[in-house]
Amino acid sequence: MAEFSDPIDLQAWEALRAIGGSDADDMMNELITFYEEDSAALIASIRRCSHSLDLNELRAAAHALRSPSxxxxxxxxxxxxRRLELASSSDDLSSVNSLIDELLVVHERVLSSLRAMRTDQ
Known part of the structure; x- marks a missing residue:
């Protein structure tokens, strides 16, 4: 598993919230909604590409998920x-599959944490 114990780094979260000022709650709720939708599509793409062994598209989907995460x-x-991007660049299929398995688990933990951080529930 990744060496990060908490799915969300609170310092990064608070730094992002600070940008929103008095509208921080609305901004963060909107960002969470967008992230849920976009990340679900990227995870689906990663799964599809791993089955079809399309490592170029897999690398692109992993890259697209990295920044918003x-x-x-x-x-x-x-x-x-980042590690999945590197593994797919080197055609290391055993590492790719292992990283995807780990990524799926961590992604669910991230979504669960983000949902708990919503203020519009």
Whole structure:
């Protein structure tokens, strides 16, 4: 598993919230909604590409998931995406499959944490 114990880094989360000022709650809720939708599509793409062995598209999907994950403070997930990008670049299928398994677990933990952080529930 990734070396990050918490799915969301609270310092990164609070730094992002600070940008929103008085509208921080609404901004964060909107970002969570967008992230849930976008990350679900990227995870589906990663799964599809792993089955079809399309490592170029898999690498692109992992790259596309990395930045928004880091922005929301999901640093462990962002690191897994980076490692998946590298493994898919080197055609290391055993590492790719292992990283995807780990990424799926960590992604669910991230989503669960983000949902708990919503203020519009």
């Amino acid at each position: 880091a922005t929301l403070g999901a640093l462990g997930l962002a690191e897994l995406c």
